[in-house]
Amino acid sequence: MSEASALIRIRDLSKSYRRGGQEIPVLLDIQLDVPAGDFIALMGPSGSGKSTLLNLIAGIDQPSSGRIEIGGIDIATLSEASLANWRAAHVGFIFQFYNLLPVLTAFENVELPLLLTDLSAKQRRAHTLAALEMVRLSDRMDHYPNELSGGQQQRVAIARALVSDPTLIVADEPTGDLDRVTGAEILDLLQQLNRDLGKTIVMVTHDPKAAARASRMVHLEKGVLVSEDQMNAQA
Numbered sequence: 001m002s003e004a005s006a007l008i009r010i011r012d013l014s015k016s017y018r019r020g021g022q023e024i025p026v027l028l029d030i031q032l033d034v035p036a037g038d039f040i041a042l043m044g045p046s047g048s049g050k051s052t053l054l055n056l057i058a059g060i061d062q063p064s065s066g067r068i069e070i071g072g073i074d075i076a077t078l079s080e081a082s083l084a085n086w087r088a089a090h091v092g093f094i095f096q097f098y099n100l101l102p103v104l105t106a107f108e109n110v111e112l113p114l115l116l117t118d119l120s121a122k123q124r125r126a127h128t129l130a131a132l133e134m135v136r137l138s139d140r141m142d143h144y145p146n147e148l149s150g151g152q153q154q155r156v157a158i159a160r161a162l163v164s165d166p167t168l169i170v171a172d173e174p175t176g177d178l179d180r181v182t183g184a185e186i187l188d189l190l191q192q193l194n195r196d197l198g199k200t201i202v203m204v205t206h207d208p209k210a211a212a213r214a215s216r217m218v219h220l221e222k223g224v225l226v227s228e229d230q231m232n233a234q235a
């Protein structure tokens with residue numbers, strides 16, 4: 001893969017947190033290229049820095065040093081306001097516990113990211129219905145989250161992640177709260193978004209079965225990135 005074709009290009013990325021006057025290193029000198037249209041699974045033991053790396057890629061946290069270029073923009077250099085605009089346009093988020101707003105219906109939850117855009121109400125409705133159709137939940141659009149199963153709530157969350165047609169989808173343990181069968185359905189859907197819509201997906205998971213659905217696995221060990229090839233070479 002040529003470097004120029006990478007959608008995500010991470011160089012010399014380090015992140016540490018400061019706690020009680022102490023510097024706690026969490027990510028150390030990460031280098032990573034993710035081509036457009038890739039589906040990568042980010043694995044590693046608890047506390048190895050997976051969510052931290054995902055949050056940096058999604059522009060919801062700032063690195064201590066290094067570059068994170070996404071589509072040619074170094075997001076580490078953006079101001080908070082520019083970063084918020086960048087996120088709204090380019091990133092869809094899927095979380096372990098869905099993070100739906102309980103007072104909004106499925107339709108309203110999915111429509112929410114579009115309220116930040118200049119689309120008309122009619123256009124917003126068309127995009128929202130299309131996203132709900134994609135996750136096969138059109139018949140539940142007037143339901144509130146507590147009237148939906150866990151799998152259905154995660155499908156609403158996927159529709160919300162998709163509705164603004166982002167380049168990149170980040171998913172943090174998207175099947176972590178679901179049973180095996182429902183989790184497999186969610187993974188089917190993520191694979192469909194990747195294959196049919198060409199969405200680039202970065203997914204954090206503990207589950208080797210979930211990771212096997214990705215086109216590539218990368219492992220973090222104590223804040224250091226170890227690629228699948230390196231893992232094989234060490235074995």
Ligand SMILES: Nc1ncnc2c1ncn2[C@@H]1O[C@H](COP(=O)(O)OP(=O)(O)OP(=O)(O)O)[C@@H](O)[C@H]1O
Pocket residue numbers: 017018019024026044045046047048049050051052053
């Ligand atoms: N805001 C924060 N302030 C201080 N330390 C933090 C903060 N966020 C994360 N950490 C620390 O960074 C390390 C990595 O956390 P992270 O959540 O990225 O790990 P993870 O690999 O996603 O773990 P898990 O699989 O358990 O979710 C942990 O030691 C954690 O305590």
